[in-house]
Every structure is written in structure tokens, then in C-alpha cells.
Amino acid sequence: MADATRENWGTRLGFILAAVGSAVGLGNIWRFPGVAYENGGGAFLVPYLVALLTAGIPLLIMEFTIGRKYRASAPLAWRKLSKGAEFIGWWQTIIASVIAVYYAAIVAWAAWYTWFSIDQSWGSADETGGFLFDFLGADMATGLFDFSGYSQQVLWGMVAVWLIVGVVIVAGVRKGIERFNKIFMPLLIVMFGVMVVQALTLEGAATGLNAFFTPEWSELSNADVWIAAYGQIFFSLSIGFGIMITYASYLKKKNDITTSALTVGFANSSFELLAGIGVFSVLGFMAVQSGTPVDEQVSSGVGLAFVAFPAIINQLPFAPALFGILFFLSLTFAGLTSLISIVQVPAAAIKDRFGVSQKAAAGVVWAVLAVISVSLFSANNGLFMLDSTDAYINAFGIAGAGFTSILVVFWIVRKWPVIVENANSSSTFQLVKRRKDLWFGALGVVTVLILGVTLYQSVQA
Numbered sequence: 001m002a003d004a005t006r007e008n009w010g011t012r013l014g015f016i017l018a019a020v021g022s023a024v025g026l027g028n029i030w031r032f033p034g035v036a037y038e039n040g041g042g043a044f045l046v047p048y049l050v051a052l053l054t055a056g057i058p059l060l061i062m063e064f065t066i067g068r069k070y071r072a073s074a075p076l077a078w079r080k081l082s083k084g085a086e087f088i089g090w091w092q093t094i095i096a097s098v099i100a101v102y103y104a105a106i107v108a109w110a111a112w113y114t115w116f117s118i119d120q121s122w123g124s125a126d127e128t129g130g131f132l133f134d135f136l137g138a139d140m141a142t143g144l145f146d147f148s149g150y151s152q153q154v155l156w157g158m159v160a161v162w163l164i165v166g167v168v169i170v171a172g173v174r175k176g177i178e179r180f181n182k183i184f185m186p187l188l189i190v191m192f193g194v195m196v197v198q199a200l201t202l203e204g205a206a207t208g209l210n211a212f213f214t215p216e217w218s219e220l221s222n223a224d225v226w227i228a229a230y231g232q233i234f235f236s237l238s239i240g241f242g243i244m245i246t247y248a249s250y251l252k253k254k255n256d257i258t259t260s261a262l263t264v265g266f267a268n269s270s271f272e273l274l275a276g277i278g279v280f281s282v283l284g285f286m287a288v289q290s291g292t293p294v295d296e297q298v299s300s301g302v303g304l305a306f307v308a309f310p311a312i313i314n315q316l317p318f319a320p321a322l323f324g325i326l327f328f329l330s331l332t333f334a335g336l337t338s339l340i341s342i343v344q345v346p347a348a349a350i351k352d353r354f355g356v357s358q359k360a361a362a363g364v365v366w367a368v369l370a371v372i373s374v375s376l377f378s379a380n381n382g383l384f385m386l387d388s389t390d391a392y393i394n395a396f397g398i399a400g401a402g403f404t405s406i407l408v409v410f411w412i413v414r415k416w417p418v419i420v421e422n423a424n425s426s427s428t429f430q431l432v433k434r435r436k437d438l439w440f441g442a443l444g445v446v447t448v449l450i451l452g453v454t455l456y457q458s459v460q461a
């Protein structure tokens with residue numbers, strides 16, 4: 001039954017900006033450089049590109065098609081595809097909700113660090129770690145496992161982040177999500193571009209870039225490197241969590257799928273490479289200053305963005321405040337546009353399940369997630385919980401839900417021809433139809449095998 005109250009994107013550009021806004025997030029700026037470096041530097045780019053072409057873009061096409069064809073949130077769309085598949089959508093909805101709860105915390109930290117950048121409040125280079133602990137309300141003496149302390153700063157930061165998210169999703173798809181992305185995505189790209197240019201002018205930038213781009217070919221025979229590349233593509237492109245199904249459900253039938261998927265896939269990876277170039281130029285500068293080789297400074301995630309970067313910003317030869325503001329504000333904006341897309345998954349699911357309005361569903365989902373998020377992650381054990389949630393998301397989210405959804409479409413209910421048909425129904429660029437053998441091989445064989453192995457390994461571990 002058609003849902004007459006369902007919104008549409010105002011323009012195709014609006015949809016693309018929102019999808020790129022979802023894809024470009026914390027995963028691009030702080031996860032990618034570290035993961036790439038740990039997995040063979042330049043040689044990682046080969047598995048990474050293979051993952052983009054065999055899993056990223058084909059799955060984006062699949063999720064866009066499912067969303068546009070069934071015009072429904074993840075659970076309802078899967079149910080329309082096949083009755084027994086509804087559980088995949090709920091699984092994705094739960095994973096998205098878990099991600100939202102911790103993602104918001106990091107966005108709040110990034111927002112505060114934008115403010116700290118103005119006078120580098122984090123102190124001297126060897127004080128940045130201690131500063132982060134204090135900021136998080138953690139007691140160095142008792143360690144991270146003390147559940148009693150709260151950080152007022154984190155608390156209010158998170159409240160502010162959730163208020164922004166609430167205003168945007170309650171306003172709806174066109175007036176909220178589309179409008180927000182149309183303002184903040186161009187801004188993000190300009191700011192980030194300026195930051196990377198500033199990074200490239202630093203003495204030692206070439207040293208860092210060498211470390212990043214020098215291939216270690218022997219790593220190519222390492223299965224873990226391949227698994228890391230597929231994991232990065234899933235995380236970075238927001239696929240496998242119902243996010244892209246949800247966003248595509250607001251497309252019009254005439255909107256093109258394959259060109260959108262290619263645009264979003266390549267835009268996201270370009271941004272990611274740019275982030276790698278920026279981060280490694282900065283690490284190279286630091287290596288030249290301190291004599292510590294680049295590879296001893298790289299850590300992904302929290303350490304890189306909130307400990308190493310502030311220490312480096314202190315020593316920049318010119319405009320350290322500007323650099324800090326550009327970096328952390330980019331992280332904040334990139335994170336916000338992604339967080340909004342993640343929260344829209346449960347909001348849309350509840351709307352469809354209970355037949356209420358977007359406003360009501362978004363309001364309820366927002367309130368529940370915001371309260372859980374703020375109360376869990378403004379406590380000082382947030383840092384520890386972040387690590388374990390991340391591992392859990394990789395195992396049960398990326399490998400589990402991704403694997404199951406492809407298995408169901410290609411091998412169990414075998415509805416993949418329906419997707420081939422619909423991916424092309426309006427496409428000027430009949431890519432999937434003409435090369436359905438390639439599309440089938442990429443997802444139905446290669447990706448499913450790699451995800452199967454990943455899943456097997458994480459269950460064993």
C-alpha cells in the first residue's frame with residue numbers, strides 16, 4: 001500500500017549530498033588513516049579499491065534499489081522483499097541505534113576540541129593525554145573503570161549535539177535533513193580542503209606521505225588486511241546498517257540509481273584519501289620535529305584525533321588555532337551529518353511500524369536515544385565502552401548483518417534479479433543490467449565469502 005504521507009527529497013542533488021553526508025564521517029577522518037597505515041600503508045589501497053568496487057558500490061546499488069523500490073524503512077522494506085527477511089531490517093535498526101548512542105559522544109568531544117583549539121587549552125605536547133582524561137572526567141589514579149564520575153563538559157556537549165540532531169530529524173526529510181546537508185556539506189568540503197593545503201605546506205609533509213603511500217606488498221597475502229579493507233568500506237560508506245535503504249526510500253521512481261551510487265562511492269573514497277593525505281602530512285611534520293618515526297605516532301581513533309593531533313597543533317609554525325579549528329570543526333560537521341542519517345534509521349522504522357508521523361516517530365526515538373547516550377557516555381567509562389562497542393559493531397554489524405542480507409538476496413530468497421531489474425528501471429546508465437554477471441560475482445560470491453570468513457573469525461575470537 002502506498003504511503004501518501006511519505007516525503008521525497010526536494011532534488012536529486014539534495015539526496016546525493018545527504019548520502020555523501022552520511023558516508024563522510026568520523027570513519028573517514030579518524031578511522032581510515034590509522035587502519036590504512038596499520039595494514040600495509042600504500043599496499044592497503046589495493047584491497048581498499050577492490051573492496052570499494054566489489055562490495056561498496058554494488059551494495060550501495062542494492063540498498064538504494066531496495067529503498068527506492070519498496071519506499072519503506074529497513075524492516076518494512078526487507079519484509080516487502082520477503083516476509084521472512086523482516087528480521088534483517090530490525091537487526092540493522094538495532095545496530096544503527098547502538099552506533100548513534102556512542103557516535104554522538106565523539107561528535108561532542110570534537111565540538112569541544114574546536115573550542116579548545118582557540119588557545120590550545122590542552123597544554124603542552126606531553127599534557128594532551130592527561131588533558132583528555134580530565135576532560136572526560138576520568139581519574140588517572142583509579143583508571144577508566146570507575147563508573148562514578150561524570151564530565152560536565154561532555155554532558156553539556158552531548159546535550160547540544162542531540163538537540164541539533166533532534167531539531168533536524170523532527171523537521172523532516174526535506175526541511176530538516178536535506179536542508180542541513182545542503183548547508184554543511186559544502187562548508188565541510190571547503191574547510192577540510194583548506195586544512196589539507198595547510199598540512200601539505202608543512203616541513204616534513206613528504207616524509208609522512210611516503211610512510212602512507214609506500215606499499216608493503218607482502219601484506220597483500222595477509223587475510224586480515226583484506227578483512228580490514230572490507231570493514232573500512234562498510235563503515236565508511238554507511239552500508240549494511242539500513243542507512244542507505246532509509247535514505248533511498250525518499251527517492252522518486254525516476255531518480256537514477258547507478259549514477260548516484262557511483263557518485264556517492266567515489267566522493268566518499270576521495271574524501272577519505274584526502275583525509276589520509278592531510279593526517280599523514282601532519283604526522284610527517286611531527287616526525288621531523290621530534291625525531292620519532294611516523295609509524296610510532298600512528299594510532300587510529302581516540303589517540304590520533306584527541307591526543308596526537310593536539311600535541312602537533314601546538315608546534316605548528318603558523319596559525320595553529322586556525323588549523324585546530326578547521327580540523328575539529330570538520331570532524332564535528334562530518335560527524336553530525338552522519339549521526340543524523342543513523343538516527344533516521346530507527347525513526348523511519350518506528351514510523352512505519354506504528355503508522356505515526358515522521359515528527360512523532362522522530363521525537364520518540366530521539367528522546368530515548370538521547371537519554372541513553374548522554375547518561376552512558378558522559379560518564380568517565382565512556383572511553384572504555386567506545387572500544388568494546390566498536391569491536392562489537394564490526395563483528396555483529398558489518399560482518400553479521402551485511403553477510404546475512406547478501407546471503408538472503410542472492411542465495412536464499414534469490415531476489416537478486418528483481419534488484420537488477422529495478423536498479424535499471426530508470427537508469428540512463430544501464431550498468432547493472434548490462435554487467436549483471438559482474439554485479440552478481442562481486443556481491444553474491446566475493447563479498448559474501450569475505451564477510452563469511454570475517455564472521456567466522458570473530459566468532460572464534
Ligand code: PFF
Nearest residue numbers: 023025026027028236238338
Ligand atoms: N559512514 C559514516 C562514517 O564513516 O563515520 C557513519 C557511520 C555509519 C559510521 C555506520 C559507522 C557506521 F557503522
